[in-house]
Amino acid sequence: MADTETVVAAGCLEKLKCYVKTRKGTILAAEILISLIILICYAASSNGGYSAVAICEMVFAILFFVVFMMEMDKSVQVVNWVWSDLFRAAIGAALYTITSLICVIRGKGDSALIxxxxxxxxxxxxxxxxxxxxxxxxxxxxxxxxxxxxx
Structure with missing residues (x-):
């Protein structure tokens, strides 16, 4: 039983390595990483109310990363994954742009917020x-x- 678990883990790790090398995988991995960096900056700030945007966008990017990496988008046909990903990315771009402009403008004296x-x-x-x-x-x-x- 332990042998089958290691084979599944190796397969999952191989899928992760292969998917990160694709363009979409690289973009999603970069979105996850930059959302984590933003979350850390907002958490270190004295005004941490903007952390919710970074948390939500990171969770959604992780969700889509796992779905596309494991190729669940081909087996779960109920959701149109391409259009869902489009709406996720468009909303993320708008939210990050708006909240970031607010943070940069209001961040006087709070370097973590800036x-x-x-x-x-x-x-x-x-x-x-x-x-x-x-x-x-x-x-x-x-x-x-x-x-x-x-x-």
Whole structure:
């Protein structure tokens, strides 16, 4: 029984290593990492109320990372994972941009809040890039299915 558990763990670790090397895996891993950095900055700040954005976006990025890594998006057909990921990334880009601008403007004397705001602006750019890549995937899928079959 212990042998089967190590094989499953090795398979999961191999899937993790392979998925992080893809473009989508790298983007999601970077989103998780920058959300963790922002969470630490906001937690160290005297005004930690903005931590909820970083927590929510990190949890959602982890969720989508696991779903795409384990290829559950192919087996769970109830959810349209591409569009859900698009909405997650678009909302994340908007929330990070708005809260980061507020933090940078209000952060007078609170360097941790300003640092969190600066990292949040970078996260907003990263999430916006994720939206861009998802839109490219949606367009390519739409062109593949709409191709004429005149022979």
């Amino acid at each position: 640092a969190g705001g600066v990292f949040g602006l970078l996260a907003g750019i990263l999430f916006a890039y994720d939206v861009y890549t998802i839109i490219l995937v949606i367009k390519s899928n739409r062109q593949d299915t709409a191709a004429p079959t005149d022979v």
